[in-house]
Amino acid sequence: SVDVVTIGESMVLLQPMNEGPLAYAPLFTRSIAGAESNVAIGLSRLGLKVRWISRLGTDPFGDLILSTLAGEGIDVGLAERDGAFPTAVYFKEFKGYGDPNVYYYRRGSAASKLTADHVQAEWFEGAGHLHVTGITPALGDGTADAVRAAMKEARKQGLTVSFDPNLRRKLWSEELARETLLSLIPLCDVFMPGLEEAEFLVGEMTEEGYGAHFLALGAKAVVLKLGEEGSIGFTPMAAYRANPRKVKHVVDTVGAGDAFAAGFLSSWLTRDPEGEDAERLQHALNRANLMGALATQYKGDWEGLPKLAEVERLLSGGRE
Numbered sequence: 373s374v375d376v377v378t379i380g381e382s383m384v385l386l387q388p389m390n391e392g393p394l395a396y397a398p399l400f401t402r403s404i405a406g407a408e409s410n411v412a413i414g415l416s417r418l419g420l421k422v423r424w425i426s427r428l429g430t431d432p433f434g435d436l437i438l439s440t441l442a443g444e445g446i447d448v449g450l451a452e453r454d455g456a457f458p459t460a461v462y463f464k465e466f467k468g469y470g471d472p473n474v475y476y477y478r479r480g481s482a483a484s485k486l487t488a489d490h491v492q493a494e495w496f497e498g499a500g501h502l503h504v505t506g507i508t509p510a511l512g513d514g515t516a517d518a519v520r521a522a523m524k525e526a527r528k529q530g531l532t533v534s535f536d537p538n539l540r541r542k543l544w545s546e547e548l549a550r551e552t553l554l555s556l557i558p559l560c561d562v563f564m565p566g567l568e569e570a571e572f573l574v575g576e577m578t579e580e581g582y583g584a585h586f587l588a589l590g591a592k593a594v595v596l597k598l599g600e601e602g603s604i605g606f607t608p609m610a611a612y613r614a615n616p617r618k619v620k621h622v623v624d625t626v627g628a629g630d631a632f633a634a635g636f637l638s639s640w641l642t643r644d645p646e647g648e649d650a651e652r653l654q655h656a657l658n659r660a661n662l663m664g665a666l667a668t669q670y671k672g673d674w675e676g677l678p679k680l681a682e683v684e685r686l687l688s689g690g691r692e
């Protein structure tokens with residue numbers, strides 16, 4: 373059986389060895405990344421069984437992504453290969469402060485050719501939960517339909533669904549992004565936007581206002597990421613604010629939201645679902661904040677993510 377299925381594009385990631393303008397970066401390290409596979413790695417390290425679904429070229433970079441994720445214990449057996457289109461690549465540019473810039477080389481990739489016709493009932497068989505993001509619907513002509521079809525099929529088979537809007541402004545227009553992301557919220561159980569994304573979607577409100585608004589759209593839990601301020605979660609029964617986990621030195625913020633999602637879901641999906649909402653939110657948000665914080669301390673989207681024993685040690689007061 374599988375705890376979590378996730379669907380989305382992963383790319384080869386090239387990171388300059390040094391800070392500074394990408395145009396003058398002569399040396400790179402090579403990794404892989406993608407919001408959904410970052411979540412998959414986080415969940416797998418925390419002890420959950422994860423299946424990752426995507427489309428890759430029949431190229432060496434596709435092989436690299438598969439072997440990396442398989443090496444993390446993730447089931448990649450249902451990922452498709454497509455000989456007609458390539459695996460995508462992206463680059464980071466480190467400035468030495470703030471969020472790194474990202475440059476995508478992904479238009480026309482194998483994953484961007486995902487359509488609703490590809491969505492298979494077997495992707496969800498024996499699984500408990502589906503995690504999707506707002507990146508996939510931004511990728512191609514049919515990818516939004518594919519995400520919608522996957523969310524519906526998952527629900528039909530009794531899975532719960534989480535949705536991180538992961539707004540990537542470089543990938544689509546504001547109007548289409550807003551309309552599409554809003555239309556997917558009623559299909560999810562757990563909606564996990566950042567504060568800026570919430571504002572992008574529905575305009576400026578209080579945190580409580582966002583919670584109430586997204587619950588009214590159909591989510592059963594809303595998790596608002598507040599960055600350095602921590603996070604706050606809402607269900608119809610409860611609200612809980614979790615203090616941020618302080619970090620000594622931020623190296624790379626890319627992937628922190630995915631680590632947060634993995635931390636939240638690893639708790640939310642596995643602890644007593646009959647428990648009190650406030651207590652469930654407290655446990656899940658504290659783990660999520662820790663995971664997000666740890667992800668920022670290492671270069672790369674997921675390399676710094678901890679295993680479960682380390683998370684438990686740190687949350688019970690252990691030192692970093």
Ligand code: KDG
Binds near residue numbers: 405406
């Ligand atoms: O959340 C991290 C992602 O942004 C990164 O891995 C690349 O998937 C990616 C994307 O589309 O931005």
